[in-house]
Amino acid sequence: MGEMTTGGAGTTIQVLEGSETGFATTRFNDLLNWARKYSLFQYPFITACCAMEFMAMASPRFDMARFGAEAPRFSPRQSDLLWVVGTISQRQAPALKRIYEQMADPKYVFAFGTCASCGGFYDNYTTLAGIDKVVPVDVYVPGCPPRPEAVIDGLLLLQDKIARGDRTPAIVKPRRDPTVQAGNLVRLGKKSTAT
């Protein structure tokens, strides 16, 4: 182990030598992805009741900061991760698209909750049926609202995707599959259309 002395107060810095401690090699892209994965600057685009769950996520009980996704930036130009939290109306869609376009590459989009993922139970004139109709989505987290655990799962999934350099959409599996659940629901009184 070498030793390096600087002047002035006489501080000493220990210098590790490669021959004694070994070294690691990696590819540049992997190193870059590793760095990106733990420095997600986020832009919260929060529109509806999922915001409550997002606040729980960001606050100390669930503590998103553990995963390097701490600092919110309220300018899309300074952020990497767009959180779309809540229902997006047709009227808001151009604003969302514009914000996405303003973000610098590489940029990731997180669909938080059922409404952002597919429009949820809003099936009408006013609501956009999922933000992926406007911007590409990296991770979908269904739930109304999703549990913070599910969101953390989604965040880890996103970090995993970033580390692998994978941009295909991914989903946090719900504990119960709603398509199976729907079949079990009591059928609502359907009005006969045939005379």
Add this chain to the structure above:
Amino acid sequence: MSKRVLEILKSKFGADIYETHSQFGDDTAVVNPEKWREIARFLRDDSQCAMNMFVDLTAVDYLGRQTPRFEVVLHLRSLERGHRIRLKARIGDDDANGVEIDSVVPVWKGANWFERECFDMFGVNFKGHPDLRRILMYPEFVGYPLRKDYPADKTQPLVELRNVPDKLPPFGIDEGMPFGRQTHDYPRGEETN
């Protein structure tokens, strides 16, 4: 409660009050739409009625159930006398011609945005409104979404939508929750969009 207000209205306007009822303590008068603003002004200024608080204004579409098709509903309250009244006026035919009524903004300023919303959602034209524009929907929107002949799931996107063919389960091809559609009244496939 305010049955007395109904009596005053009937004695003052006579045949212009088409019908009244007081179900569950809600006093309602169906009035002549031609006299809408005149009756509103009377209700505000008359010392027996003194309806100084505008509560709500909306409309109902009774397409295929009643002919004048739209019913404009106005809720009023008197803070001085502690009573309320509901006024209704029926307008418009089945093809939505003549869906117009006098604005009550000159009587209560608070009616301004309510009438804009009513115009936005039902296409009721308020004559004498100072600024009758859409308030919730965007200006490019065509039609009136809460009319019964507007297809329930018809959307009018402002931006070009991406095609997302292979959406991951549990999201199906049919976005949203299709089992919610079972209660829709019109047969699938015949809507006009």
